[in-house]
Amino acid sequence: MEANSLIQKPIKKQKLNVEQDIDGNSNCLGNLPEEILLHILSFLRTEDAVRTSVLCKRWEYLWASIPNLDFNLLHASHAKRKLRRPLFMKFVDKVFCLRDSSVIERFSLCCDVLSDASRVNTWISAAVRHNVQELFITLENIKREFSLPYCLFTSKTLTSLDLYMSCIFKLPSTICFSNLKVLNIGKVTFSDEYLTQQFFSGLPVLEELELNRCSWVDLKVVRISAPKLHSMSIFEFECYGDGCQFMIFGVGLKNFNYCGCLLNEYCLYESFSLEKASIHLGTNDTSEQIAHRVHKLLTGLSNVQFLRLSSKVVKVLRYAAELLPHMPMFNNLVSLMFNVTEMSIDLSSEALLKILQRSPCLENLKFWTGGLTSNCEEEDDRILDPVPSCFLSHLKRIKVDRYDGDENRLSAIKILLKKAVVLEKIVIFFSVFLSLENRVKFCKQLIELPRGSHNCKIVVKWYDCSPDRSTKCKIVLS
Known part of the structure; x- marks a missing residue:
């Protein structure tokens, strides 16, 4: 039509x-x-x-x-986008031409820019003039230099801004988002250090910030100081790293999430209110520089209560052994999860031992979506030695995922059971590939393991064989 x-x-x-x-x-x-x-x-x-x-x-x-306007041409294939583009452009023009003066609550625009930069900016400006509150912009195929309209950066009504466009982010000299609470930026390139600093200083009421695959060309330092910021997520990968130093002042920061290759350096300051944090390291780079950046990021997260780490964090830290004695104290940490999708975590790892030793109040320990192992060449008494204080006073629950009965994995569970003397429960998820016969066999092995805590229960779980794996089975061994 x-x-x-x-x-x-x-x-x-x-x-x-x-x-x-x-x-x-x-x-x-x-x-x-x-x-x-x-x-x-x-x-x-x-x-x-x-x-x-x-x-x-x-x-x-x-x-x-x-109140809501949603224009999306990017959901179609490239051929259909090209065919529909003339009608799409006319349609958006007419909608704004015939619109009355009422407020636009939500405006979403997803399209190719090509040679129509001024036309796209006219639509965004019109939305701002209608006191838009939530703005979602995804722009592709930007052929020439492109600047968003100046009025956008001084909007007094905008509360949420999602901006994704693969181009240099040209910023005006005056920036003030007086009501902006949610900011998600993706794929843009920041190239001017002074204006970038102005941008991140003009967010007085910002509560949520996401930086997704952004690039920081020739920038040495970026300072992010939003007094009401409580949630921050950073996603970056190898082609977007430029060695920039980020100084994040998070007085009210409660949630922090990082996923990437740590080719930039992140330092958190004043993060006294931090509750949840995660670091997913997606690089095979085991250089000392990456290890130092991991250590610095962990130091900034020292007040966290719930921490999730990928197994590569543990692996990388061993390449800067001189830092391990200076691991920060996690005095508030009550739950620690290792997401070990890439590789197994070895209980004999010195980096793992240091993290556990610096977590005196730890109550929950999880090894999720991957393997936990122990080096059989090491004697049991030499692993987790000296025993972390949390194993003697606070650690009550342990979860281990994808247990397949491997000798090294059984050895790791044996060590945990022996050294966690106040443990109340250990939950072991069997691998979905285990046969019923092997489940019975491994249950017998597990129930015979010695325990440092007389009150500890061993619980095994697995999913049934239905296509959707929606049913979870459970057995309490003791």
């Missing part, structure tokens, strides 16, 4: 009268207040909301006041 037919009054078509039902009686839908009808229309795609103009006289221009 062409854009014009979505906007203009249809000719030679019988209208459906939504104000009457099939018996000719008054229909409650037609009698609803306008604000409720607009609320209903806000759940439709913009194209579908416009099509409701054919229903009756009252609905003819009702769509011109809908």
Whole structure:
């Protein structure tokens, strides 16, 4: 259907009268207040909301006041995008041309820019003039230099901004998002250190920040200081790292998540309120420099209560052995999870031992989505020695995933059971590939293991063989 037919009054078509039902009686839908009808229309795609103009006289221009506008050309294949582009551009133009003065609560725009940069900016400016509150922009195929409209950076009504575009992020000299609480930025390149600093200083009420695959060209230092920031996530990979130093001041920061190759350096300061944090290291680089960056990031997370680490964090730290005696104290840490999708974690690792020794109040220890092992060449008494204090006073629950009965994995569980003297429960998830016969065999092995805690229960779990693996089976061995 062409854009014009979505906007203009249809000719030679019988209208459906939504104000009457099939018996000719008054229909409650037609009698609803306008604000409720607009609320209903806000759940439709913009194209579908416009099509409701054919229903009756009252609905003819009702769509011109809908609070949410959603224009997405990127969901189609490249060939279809090229074919639909002229109609798409005309349609967006007409929607803004015929719109009334009502507030736009949410504006989403996903399209190729190509040679229409000024046209795209006109739409964004129009949304800002309508006091837009939530703005979602994804722009691709930016052929020339591109700058977002100046009015965007001084919006007083914007509360949420999602911005994804593969180009240099050109920033104005004056930036103040006085009401912006959520900011997600992806794929953009920051190239001016002074203006970048101005940008991250103009966020007085920011609560959530995500930096996704951004690039920091020729920037040496980036300072992020948002007094109300409570959640921050960083995703970066090898091609986006430039060795920049990030100074993050998080007085109110509660959640921190990092996933990437640590080709930039991250330092957290004043993170006294930190509750949850995760570090997923996605690099095979075992250089001393990466080890130092891991150590520095862990130091900034020392106040955390719940910490999740990938197994590569443990692996990398051993390449800077001189740092291990200076591992930070995690005095507030009560739950520690190792996400070991890449490789098994060896209990004989000195880096693992240091982390555990520096977590005196640890109550929950999980080795999730991967293997836990122990070097059989080492004597049991030499592993986890000296025994971390949490094993003697606080550690109550341990979980181990994907247990397959391997000798090294059995040895690791044996050590944990022996040295955790106040342990109340250890939960072991069997590998989905284990046969029933092997499950019975391994249950017998597990129940015979000596325990340092007389109150400890061994619980084994597994998923059934149904296609969706939705049923979880459980046995308490003791």
